[in-house]
Amino acid sequence: MRDVATLAGVGVKTVSRVINNEPNVSAVTAEKVSRAARALNYQLDVYAGNLRRTDRSTGTIGLLVASVANPFSGAIHRAIEDEVHERGFSVFSASLDDDAERERRLVDQFLRRRVDGLILTTITTSQAYLLAEREHGTPFVFVDREPRGIDADAVVSANRTGAATGTEQLLRHGHRRIAYLGDRPEILTAGHRRNGFLDAVARRGIPTDDLWMVERLADEESARRATLALLDLADGPTALFTAQNLITIGAMRALHERDLQNEVALVGFDDVILGDVIRPGLSCVTQDADQIGRLGAQRLLARIDGESCPPERLEVPTGFIARGSGEIGPRA
Amino acid sequence: MRDVATLAGVGVKTVSRVINNEPNVSAVTAEKVSRAARALNYQLDVYAGNLRRTDRSTGTIGLLVASVANPFSGAIHRAIEDEVHERGFSVFSASLDDDAERERRLVDQFLRRRVDGLILTTITTSQAYLLAEREHGTPFVFVDREPRGIDADAVVSANRTGAATGTEQLLRHGHRRIAYLGDRPEILTAGHRRNGFLDAVARRGIPTDDLWMVERLADEESARRATLALLDLADGPTALFTAQNLITIGAMRALHERDLQNEVALVGFDDVILGDVIRPGLSCVTQDADQIGRLGAQRLLARIDGESCPPERLEVPTGFIARGSGEIGPRA
DNA sequence: CTGAAAGCGCTAACAG
DNA sequence: CTGTTAGCGCTTTCAG
Numbered sequence: 001m002r003d004v005a006t007l008a009g010v011g012v013k014t015v016s017r018v019i020n021n022e023p024n025v026s027a028v029t030a031e032k033v034s035r036a037a038r039a040l041n042y043q044l045d046v047y048a049g050n051l052r053r054t055d056r057s058t059g060t061i062g063l064l065v066a067s068v069a070n071p072f073s074g075a076i077h078r079a080i081e082d083e084v085h086e087r088g089f090s091v092f093s094a095s096l097d098d099d100a101e102r103e104r105r106l107v108d109q110f111l112r113r114r115v116d117g118l119i120l121t122t123i124t125t126s127q128a129y130l131l132a133e134r135e136h137g138t139p140f141v142f143v144d145r146e147p148r149g150i151d152a153d154a155v156v157s158a159n160r161t162g163a164a165t166g167t168e169q170l171l172r173h174g175h176r177r178i179a180y181l182g183d184r185p186e187i188l189t190a191g192h193r194r195n196g197f198l199d200a201v202a203r204r205g206i207p208t209d210d211l212w213m214v215e216r217l218a219d220e221e222s223a224r225r226a227t228l229a230l231l232d233l234a235d236g237p238t239a240l241f242t243a244q245n246l247i248t249i250g251a252m253r254a255l256h257e258r259d260l261q262n263e264v265a266l267v268g269f270d271d272v273i274l275g276d277v278i279r280p281g282l283s284c285v286t287q288d289a290d291q292i293g294r295l296g297a298q299r300l301l302a303r304i305d306g307e308s309c310p311p312e313r314l315e316v317p318t319g320f321i322a323r324g325s326g327e328i329g330p331r332a
Numbered sequence: 333m334r335d336v337a338t339l340a341g342v343g344v345k346t347v348s349r350v351i352n353n354e355p356n357v358s359a360v361t362a363e364k365v366s367r368a369a370r371a372l373n374y375q376l377d378v379y380a381g382n383l384r385r386t387d388r389s390t391g392t393i394g395l396l397v398a399s400v401a402n403p404f405s406g407a408i409h410r411a412i413e414d415e416v417h418e419r420g421f422s423v424f425s426a427s428l429d430d431d432a433e434r435e436r437r438l439v440d441q442f443l444r445r446r447v448d449g450l451i452l453t454t455i456t457t458s459q460a461y462l463l464a465e466r467e468h469g470t471p472f473v474f475v476d477r478e479p480r481g482i483d484a485d486a487v488v489s490a491n492r493t494g495a496a497t498g499t500e501q502l503l504r505h506g507h508r509r510i511a512y513l514g515d516r517p518e519i520l521t522a523g524h525r526r527n528g529f530l531d532a533v534a535r536r537g538i539p540t541d542d543l544w545m546v547e548r549l550a551d552e553e554s555a556r557r558a559t560l561a562l563l564d565l566a567d568g569p570t571a572l573f574t575a576q577n578l579i580t581i582g583a584m585r586a587l588h589e590r591d592l593q594n595e596v597a598l599v600g601f602d603d604v605i606l607g608d609v610i611r612p613g614l615s616c617v618t619q620d621a622d623q624i625g626r627l628g629a630q631r632l633l634a635r636i637d638g639e640s641c642p643p644e645r646l647e648v649p650t651g652f653i654a655r656g657s658g659e660i661g662p663r664a
Numbered sequence: 665c666t667g668a669a670a671g672c673g674c675t676a677a678c679a680g
Numbered sequence: 681c682t683g684t685t686a687g688c689g690c691t692t693t694c695a696g
Contacts, residue, residue, distance in 0.1 A: 001673060011683040016675065024681055041464035043443045047379035047390075048673035051688040058379075060424075060445065068425070069410035071403060071605075078401035081427055090441050092392075093400070093425050095413055109422050111375045113392065132373035249605065256609045273403075273581065274606040277588045333689060343667040348691065356665055380689035383672040666696080672689105679684080 001042070008036035019044050050114075060090050061300065062110030064103065064120045066144070067095040072245055072270060072289055073121075076143060079293025080119060084301065089116075098187070098218065100124045111138065117300045121145055123187065127152075139303030143296040145189045146313065153303070155296040155314045157287045159189050159269075162318030163196025166267040166285040167241055169326045171204050175239035175265060177330070179212035179230050181223060181251060182243035190215070193243040193269055212237055223250025224257075231258050238330035239265035248272055248282070267326040281323025291316045333374070340368035351376050382446075392422050393632065394442030396435065396452045398476070399427040404577055404602060404621055405453075408475060411625025412451060419633065421448075430519070430550065432456045443470065449632045453477055455519065459484075471635030475628040477521045478645070485635070487628040487646045489619045491521050491601075494650030495528025498599040498617040499573055501658045503536050507571035507597060509662070511544035511562050513555060513583060514575035522547070525575040525601055544569055555582025556589075563590050570662035571597035580604055580614070599658040613655025623648045 001019075005012045010029060017025045018033040019042075025033075036042075050058050063080060065073035073095075081091060092115060094106045100123050110118060111133060118140035120127075126149030130140060134152075142154040170178055180197050183190035194215070201211060212230060217223045223246065230236050231254060240255075242248040248268030255261040261280060268275075268284040275282030295314050333351075337344045342361060349357045350365040351374075357365075368374075382390050395412060397405035405427075413423060424447060426438045432455050442450060443465060450472035452459075458481030462472060466484075474486040502510055512529050515522040526547070533543060544562060549555045555578065562568050563586060572587075574580040580600030587593040593612060600607075600616040607614035627646050 012673090013675080013683060014681090017682090020675090026681065029681080041468065043440070043465075043468075045446055045673055046444045047446060048383055048688090049675060051380055051383070051673080051690090052675040052686095053688085054676075056688085058445075067410060068400070068413060069403075069406045071401075071406070074401045074403070074406045077425075078399060078427065081400060085426075088441070090424050090426070090445055092422050093409075094417075094422070095410065108375070109420070112378045113390075113422055114377060114379065133375075136373065136375075252606065252609050256611075272606065274584065274604065274610060277584050278606060278610045279588075344690080345667055345692095346665090349666090352691090358665065361665085377689055380672090381691060383674090383689080384670095384691040385672085386692080388672085668693105668695085670691105670693080672691085674688085676686085676688100677684105678686105680682080 003040055004033065004036045004042050007040065008033045047114075056114070057116050057304070058114050059088055060092060060113065060115045062107070062113075062115040062118045063091050063093045064096050064106055064118070064122070065093065066121055067097060068093055069095070070246070071273065072287070075289035076293040076296075079290045080297040083294050083297035087301065096121055096123055098123045098184075104129065117141070117304050119143055119296050119300055122147070125186065126150070139300060141296045141300045141303070143292055145187060148188065152311045153299045153313075154311075155292050155299065155316065156189065157292065158315050158318050159192035160196035160199065162285045162287075163193040163241070163243065163269060164200040165318070165320050166269060166326070167197045167200035169267055169283060169320065169322065170239040170241065170265055171200060171206070173239075173265065173327055173329050175330050176206050177210045177235070177237045178206070178239045178241060179214060179237035180241050180243065181217055181226060181247050182215045183218060183247070184216045190243060197241055197243070217247050217250070220246050220250040220253065223247040224253045225250075227251040227254035228257070231255070231260055231264065237264070239267075239328075242266065242268045245270040245272055248284070252278070252282070261325070262328065263331060265326055265328040265330075271321070276323060280325045280328065283322050283324060283326025284320070286319040286321055288316050288318075333376075335372055336365065336368045336374050339372065340365045379446075388446070389448045389636070390446050391420055392424060392445065392447045394439070394445075394447040394450045395423050395425045396428050396438055396450070396454070397425065398453055399429060400425055401427070402578070403605065404619070407621035408625040408628075411622045412629040415626050415629035416633065428453055428455055430455045430516075436461070449473070449636050451475055451628050451632055454479070457518070458482070471632060473628045473632045473635070475624055477519060480520065483643045485631045485643050485645075487624050487631065487648065488521065489624065490647050490650050491524035492528035492531065494617045494619075495525040495573070495575065495601060496532040497650070497652050498601060498658070499529045499532035501599055501615060501652065501654065502571040502573065502597055503532060503538075505571075505597065505659055505661050507662050508538050509542045509567070509569045510538070510571045510573060511546060511569035512573050512575065513549055513558060513579050514547045515550060515579070516548045522575060529573055529575070549579050549582070552578050552582040552585065555579040556585045559583040559586035560589070563587070563592055563596065569596070571660075572599075574598065574600045577602040577604055580616070584610070584614070593657070594660065595663060597658055597660040597662075603653070608655060612657045612660065615654050615656060615658025616652070618651040618653055620648050620651075
């Protein structure tokens with residue numbers, strides 16, 4: 001900046017004014033400075049400035065998602081980017097990998113880079129470790145999974161009622177022997193979906209003996225294997241409820257592998273690309289990832305702008321699409 | 333940091349030494365400092381330090397991809413994250429949206445935040461605007477699309493030969509009336525794939541009259557519409573070559589909508605989730621997004637570490653999977 | 665092994 | 681409308 005000032009023959013503060021579009025600079029001087037800046041290919045160092053600035057903001061947010069390679073995370077990420085982009089924010093993103101230690105490390109990494117706020121999907125049993133940071137003034141919003149051990153803004157799907165709705169579709173078509181395939185129940189979201197499933201079967205008075213609860217599935221491959229094992233049982237389930245997109249994909253692979261996609265019913269939580277094209281079509285509970293991301297980002301921006309109302313918990317409604325796989329009846 | 337120093341009863345430099353794990357601190361002093369830091373919930377400000385540090389590195393890289401919601405971008409992103417994460421780097425990510433102005437704005441945003449390097453997918457006709465920045469010492473690597481107007485490291489798929497391989501599969505099964513569905517040909521990657529397609533048909537001596545070249549398709553919906561239009565022709569194509577994942581999805585939708593998935597052959601460039609499950613299975617040229625991301629990140633890290641060999645162009649081989657959709661013959 | 669002083673690039677506060 | 685001075689939180693340099 002000093003170089004620019006020298007070249008333009010003005011003081012540094014004047015350069016600062018021009019670069020930051022502050023008032024009180026004559027058009028002639030401004031032009032001179034702009035020209036010098038361009039000549040030297042000058043780029044403002046936002047961090048150096050924010051060191052002295054009173055609000056100390058960096059125009060940066062940190063985003064922690066399940067995995068940047070997961071389509072659901074990608075959709076949330078995209079919505080957040082769209083929401084904060086016009087305000088000039090940059091976003092640090094990272095993958096949680098359902099690893100508690102990694103979560104802590106990544107959050108620390110973000111904080112050391114002085115993000116103005118955090119949008120988090122977490123796996124730790126308690127996020128109380130963030131309490132101290134909140135006092136330092138960094139706001140955060142939880143998306144997809146609610147916080148534990150700390151009261152904070154959260155935006156989540158209606159997991160419990162959504163899962164119940166999906167399960168009811170199977171029950172309505174006469175299924176009693178149903179398998180639930182889900183993620184680790186310690187993950188609140190997974191727990192809620194499990195409970196929604198159990199709500200629905202309990203309402204119909206299905207004995208738990210008729211159910212298979214397969215949990216701690218984390219990826220397509222483990223879900224595929226678990227599904228194959230169920231399909232190979234002598235008196236296995238006549239319907240499957242898969243509680244998450246990767247699990248749904250794994251289950252579909254297994255069903256098609258055994259050519260049972262028209263015999264065994266399937267309802268998934270969260271839609272999947274080509275779920276509409278495949279035969280039978282995937283019946284599923286749909287999530288509004290775009291809405292989750294947008295609301296999360298809006299909440300965070302409001303906090304960054306100093307809003308101080310009590311933490312809010314926003315629940316985004318789920319939908320249901322019947323495409324065929326959930327409308328198969330049990331075998332005679 | 334001063335607060336920590338005061339609380340621990342030592343000088344700031346000693347705190348700095350402990351926090352950064354520098355030598356020459358007695359175990360007792362170190363412990364005292366650590367305790368004080370924990371008590372105050374102290375987090376190092378990496379940017380303040382890097383202001384004075386000689387290497388001026390921020391441990392941050394900027395990543396520009398097609399869209400963080402696109403599965404191919406997500407896979408590249410993930411590979412890059414894995415590669416740089418262990419070195420403690422954070423990554424800024426943003427979506428290009430094939431918008432040249434947006435590209436410039438996002439690159440500027442990254443530079444003002446003093447990233448140590450850039451990994452870019454671009455849409456501008458020339459990236460010569462980066463030349464000045466390179467002189468300032470910021471290295472960059474291009475992924476997925478090669479640079480123009482500037483010589484720089486690049487990691488791309490073998491687009492031309494890959495597209496030719498895919499097209500040959502259709503030719504081998506007797507097709508002559510083939511439609512090419514692709515993105516804007518100004519995008520180098522799209523252009524290479526188009527050329528690969530044309531190479532293959534030229535080798536077989538197919539007259540261009542037998543071809544349909546539909547380009548400037550950017551998303552599923554435009555690809556679906558274009559495909560429907562082709563399918564509804566009296567003497568339309570007997571085979572489709574789709575040059576990109578979203579286009580492939582749109583084409584599959586259209587084929588299934590008209591129930592022609594077993595009549596009209598399809599080969600896509602890039603695999604799609606459930607492409608193995610759907611019937612007929614999707615025959616496609618596969619890209620190694622993980623490898624592209626990893627090599628790109630390794631290249632960038634090497635540059636950040638000061639390597640100064642001439643720019644390299646790395647081509648990642650493509651594969652081919654025959655699953656059925658590409659092995660359908662033309663109607664009698 | 666430890667600390668004091670200087671200064672990184674910038675903006676706040678003020679004086680002209 | 682413009683420039684000067686101090687200092688943001690840290691690391692470098694160098695003296696103890």
